[in-house]
Amino acid sequence: MESFNGLLLVNKPQNMTSFDVVAIMRKKLHIKKIGHSGTLDPMAEGVLLLLIGKATKILPYLENTDxxxxxxxxxxxxxxxxxxxxxxxxxxxxxxxxxxxxxxxxxxxxxxxxxxxxxxxxxxxxxxxxxxxxxxxxxxxxxxxxxxxxxxxxxxxxxxxxxxxxxxxxxxxxxxxxxxxxxxxxxxxxxxxGKFTLKDCYDLDEVDADTVQLHSIYEALSYLPMIEVENEFDVLNGKKIRLDTKEERVLMVKNKEALAIYRRHHQNVFGCERGLW
Known part of the structure; x- marks a missing residue:
């Protein structure tokens, strides 16, 4: 389960807290590193985003989602x-x-x-x-x-x-x-x-560790401007990089894999704001 990273979308039922859902998924998926974005009240139901493994790192970037x-x-x-x-x-x-x-x-x-x-x-x-x-x-x-x-x-x-x-x-x-x-x-x-709807969600009893499909970190952060990197090693080492872009924050990617979120440090120099490795 070390490579079990991404977003799991569930349809939270009534009479259950968002944390209750997290606890159930930890048992079902046999993984402890699970969080959620956008708390739903116990009597509310519907789309709940669960962040699994490395995806927990992107929680601050999903909190202001429509x-x-x-x-x-x-x-x-x-x-x-x-x-x-x-x-x-x-x-x-x-x-x-x-x-x-x-x-x-x-x-x-x-x-x-x-x-x-x-x-x-x-x-x-x-x-x-x-x-x-x-x-x-x-x-x-x-x-x-x-x-x-x-x-x-x-x-x-x-x-x-x-x-x-x-x-x-x-x-x-x-x-x-x-x-x-x-x-x-x-x-x-x-x-x-955001872009995820009820049609994308699993009911709790449908989730199985062997068959469940996760949405990638790349997909979850697709609203950010992306920069395809040639040398991913500099990014993976958190080095500052010069970029020719007007954006203040970008997602550094390689072959549709999200590597890190970079933010403008000064002029055209960007520094690593959040590593996703």
């Missing part, structure tokens, strides 16, 4: 977690939304979002959900997000394409308020992370 979700919501109810699994804090009469698509369209674009209190965002070195457990109110920082597209699929169902760091339950909260209601998320499925 996402797509399908979510449902319930109007007339507000909870402390902004989803139906939390404690109900308020109930109100429902005002029917006659044109959900128009409401969706009004949320497309760059904006500030107030994250949910039950989230892993840190304030003064402590995660918000830790304050919530202790019933301590703290000021939540507004986050810069971008909604690329929202499609109304049904009267209480939407598809959202958005930047990393967007909270769909907070989006639903704000959409409900704008419609004159209160509301909370009732289901969430992540259908895409």
């Amino acid at each position: 996402k797509e979700y399908i979510a449902t919501f319930e109007l007339g109810k507000q909870t402390d977690t902004e989803d139906i699994w939390g404690k109900v804090t308020e109930e109100k009469e429902v005002h029917e939304i006659f044109d959900l698509q128009s409401l969706c369209n009004s949320f497309i674009g760059k904006q500030k979002q107030l994250p949910p209190m039950v989230s892993s965002i840190k304030v003064k070195g402590k995660k918000l959900y830790e304050y919530a457990r202790e019933q301590i109110e703290v000021e939540r920082p507004l986050r810069d997000i971008e909604i690329y597209d929202i499609e109304a699929l049904d009267k209480n169902k939407i598809r959202v394409s958005c930047s990393s760091g967007t909270y769909i339950r907070s989006l639903i909260r704000d959409m409900a308020i704008q419609s004159g209601n209160i509301g909370c998320m009732s289901s969430l499925t992540r259908t895409r992370v």
Whole structure:
């Protein structure tokens, strides 16, 4: 298993944490070096990227990947977690939304979002959900997000394409308020992370160490500008290299194998930012 390196895409089921999935895969694949990118809440399901072996080195380069979700919501109810699994804090009469698509369209674009209190965002070195457990109110920082597209699929169902760091339950909260209601998320499925979709995913019971197919580090980092190297030994030794490119960060490759991520050091001299060997 020493050469078992790459990305494994799984369809995370409900009632399971992202770390639970990692633990299961460690047993199934008999390898300890596994991490994940883009945590999904226990009650959410869908695309989860698992990084195996050397691929764990590229985690920082996948964290800001765009996402797509399908979510449902319930109007007339507000909870402390902004989803139906939390404690109900308020109930109100429902005002029917006659044109959900128009409401969706009004949320497309760059904006500030107030994250949910039950989230892993840190304030003064402590995660918000830790304050919530202790019933301590703290000021939540507004986050810069971008909604690329929202499609109304049904009267209480939407598809959202958005930047990393967007909270769909907070989006639903704000959409409900704008419609004159209160509301909370009732289901969430992540259908895409970057270029990878649900169609690329294994169900947990399908994963077998002898037959599983991993996506390469090269494929995962294909969004980076690439430089094909002639002498890979300088790269593998982490040496500075002169490159004729306007890019600030590049992926050094040899025969479709990712060798290292290089970043401009000064002028046309690049240094190794992350070795992938």
